[in-house]
Amino acid sequence: MRVLIVDNGGQWTHREWRVVRDLGAEAVIVPNTIPVEAIDADGIVLSGGSPRAGVNREAMGLNGRYLDELSIPILGICAGHQFMAIHMGGSAGSSAVPEFGKARIYVDEPDVLFEGVPLSFDAWLSHNDEILELPEAFVKLAHSDNCAVQAMHHKSRPIYGVQFHPEVEHTEHGYTIFTNFLELCKN
Secondary structure, eight states, X not given: OEEEEEEEBOTTHXXXXXXXXXXXXXXXXXXXXXXXXXXXXXXXXXXXXXXXXXTOGGGGTTHHHXXXXXXXXXXXXXXXXXXXXHHTTOEEEEEEEEEEEEEEXXXXXXXXXXXXXXXXXXXXXXXXXXXXXXXXXXXXXXXXXXXSOSEEEESSSSEEEESSOTTSTXXXXXXXXXXXXXXXXXX
């Protein structure tokens, strides 16, 4: 199984690569400008990033084309999650309360992504922006005390987004979340 990590300039892109690799998949980091036609993968991760997805959409490269044209599973993390919401018809912008460090995540809708994960767990966050309006085609999966959409899933496609960082060791059950995503990539 081959999973591409689309580099959006995030501080933990290499960590996402390492987790996917450690879980037994071939993991390759690619720039967010790789043409859709050049993507040969069973799934992709849209990494977090330094650009503010709601302000500097151009810095997110071809992420929109990946969402529109690929039929493989996609996991957006942090800025990738926010960009996904904006691109799919929702909105993202400044958080009323930015989250940095540990926060409690509450699972609202148990889903394949959270299989084997308790209904609440601690996760690591690092964001000034968040989803303000959920896209119509998505279901909210989780929230925190300060962020209404910590996770979401497309209603009919294997597209997921998480605001928190499952790739860092401070997030409980992060490897389980990635394992669940990789299971989707096998199908």
